[in-house]
Amino acid sequence: MTVIKYILLLTEILLLILKFLYYIFHDIYTLIRPIKKKSVANEIVLITGAGHGIGKELAIGYASLGATVVCWDINEENNNETMNDIKKKGNDSVYAYRCNVADEKEVFRIAKKVKEEVGDVTILINNAGIVFMKSFLNQSPDEITHGINVNVIAHYWTLKAFLPSMIEKNHGHIVSVSSIAAFFSVHYGTVYCPTKSAVPGNSFLIE
Structure with missing residues (x-):
């Protein structure tokens, strides 16, 4: 059993070294041949x-x-503050909507409102997340369920709401924000880490 553990450890170290080398060569290549930034x-x-x-x-x-920016957040006050901060910089193409992304019906209702008032979303950024840093036994069932709903399930609702129009127009981008906690264990991250691990998996498998 000890030998297997050492082999697995060496494999992980080797993969880490290979990734490190890949990113170094990738950065050198992009310095020589810069990637044209998309507007x-x-x-x-x-x-x-x-x-x-x-x-x-x-x-x-x-x-x-x-870009025209549409801000979603469950905290209406903070969301409006973001919108106002953007407007103070001279950018008026910004909208704020209160939305609980964990609520399927609310996501579809607000998504319809966005389509009517702003237009078809062409870039969706699933960024909303929540974390309860407690030991597993000290987390209530509601906290566990809420963490899973916001960090994982909400992505399905927003994808269902906005992906069809992107496919129809053959134009659009989806960004799902994960965390380094998806790849490394975090103390008391018994719910947060697994939910963040699900984010890249979901993104890779969407068809």
């Missing part, structure tokens, strides 16, 4: 969890690049 001007970008943190910074960033 997001006039794209309609919807960001979940836009009221704070990464979501807010993404909203501000996309707005500065000329």
Whole structure:
């Protein structure tokens, strides 16, 4: 059993070294032959969890690049603050909607409203997430269920809502924000880590 563990450890180290070398050579190659950046001007970008943190910074960033930004967050006050911060920078093509992404019916209802008031979303960023850093036995059933619903199940609802129009127009992008916790164990991350691990798996398998 000990020998197998050492073999697995050496395999993981080898894979890590290979990944490290790949990214070094990739960066060198892009320095020699830079990748042309794609413009997001006039794209309609919807960001979940836009009221704070990464979501807010993404909203501000996309707005500065000329995109129409649609902010979704369950916290209406924070979400409106993001919208107002963007408008203060002179970008008026920004909209804010309160939405609980864990609620299937609400996602479809607000998605319909966005389509009517803004247009078809062409870039969807599933960023909303929640974490309860407690030992497993100290997490309530509601906390566990809520964590799974927001971090994983919500992605299915937003994909169902916006992917069809992207396929129909043969134009669109989907970004699903995961976490390094998807690949490395985090203390008290008994719900957070598995849910974040599900994000890339879901993205790879969507057809």
